[in-house]
Each structure stands twice: as structure tokens, then as C-alpha cells.
Amino acid sequence: MPTPAKAPLSDATRIFGERVLARRNQLGLSQEKAAELIGLHWTYVGQVERGQRNLTLHNILKFATGLEIDAGKLIENLSAPIE
Template identity: 50%
Template sequence: MSEPQSEASRIVGERIRATRLKLGLSQEDIADLAEMHVTNVGKIERGQANPTLSTLVSLAGALNVDAAEWIVNLTAAMLPERTHTVTAADLIRERHRLAR
């Protein structure tokens, strides 16, 4: 089995799966409702795919939930490809320091 794309994609996938199971629906059910292929649903639920905003909104619409529930408390640190650790607050603080 393939590893998750990232910690963030794993968490989102788990949250989508939990929503689906809570409603008693199959992957096939939500794939049909969201107008997507069932293999994509499975990959998303396993964290093996990074769903686009359109895909998240489509799945949320099919499950009648707010997509924000699936991404709450995710951080940039959960993305392995992120190379910067500087935030906007750090940049602003440094600019103010240099302007003195």
C-alpha cells in the first residue's frame, strides 16, 4: 500500500472517511454523488492524493457538510515539500526591526 502524500492529506482523508461512515454511505455512493471516480475517493480517504479545492467542495456538497471541518487545524508543517519556516509575522517583525 502506498504511503500518504503528507500528514495533512492523511488527516483530511481520515476526516472524509469518518464523515462518510457516519452517514452509512459507501465510497461508491459518494463518488456518484460527487460525480467522481470511486478510485479517487479511495485515494483521498487513504491520504494518497491531494484533493483540489473543487474536489473537496464537491465531496462536501455530496455529504452535506462544510468542507472547512476537514481542514481545520492543519498547518504548513504537515506538508513535506515546504522548505520555508518563516511566516508572514516573522517577515513583518524583521522588516520593522530593520526599519528602526
């Protein structure tokens, strides 16, 4: 029985991950190739795309630089999770 996929940490990390995935697909990049450009491990890139990482400012900027998109675009209109 396949292990159930881990849920996203929040709507914010889920949407961030969806935006990363959409941009990666737009560029026609594999996860491995994108990870190389971003400068992070491909397993980490996969976790971010699945919304499973509350990544730091520096890592957000690595994603933006690697995927040639402004960092602001990746987090615009997101709201903080309710605690």
C-alpha cells in the same frame, strides 16, 4: 504477496482522508454511493481516503457538498507540509 499500500502524501492529506472516511461512515455510505454523490470516481475517493491525493479546492468542495459537511470542517486545524 500483496502490494504494499502507498503512504499518504502528508499528515494533511492523511487527516483529510480520515475525516472524509469518518463522515462517509457516519452517513452509512459505501465508497461507490459516496462517489456518486461527490461526482468523482470511486477509485479517486478511495485514494483521497488513504491520503494519497493532494486535491484541488474544487474537489475539496465536491467532497464537502457530496458528504453534506462544510468544507471548512474538512480542513480546519491542518498545517502545510514542511518542505
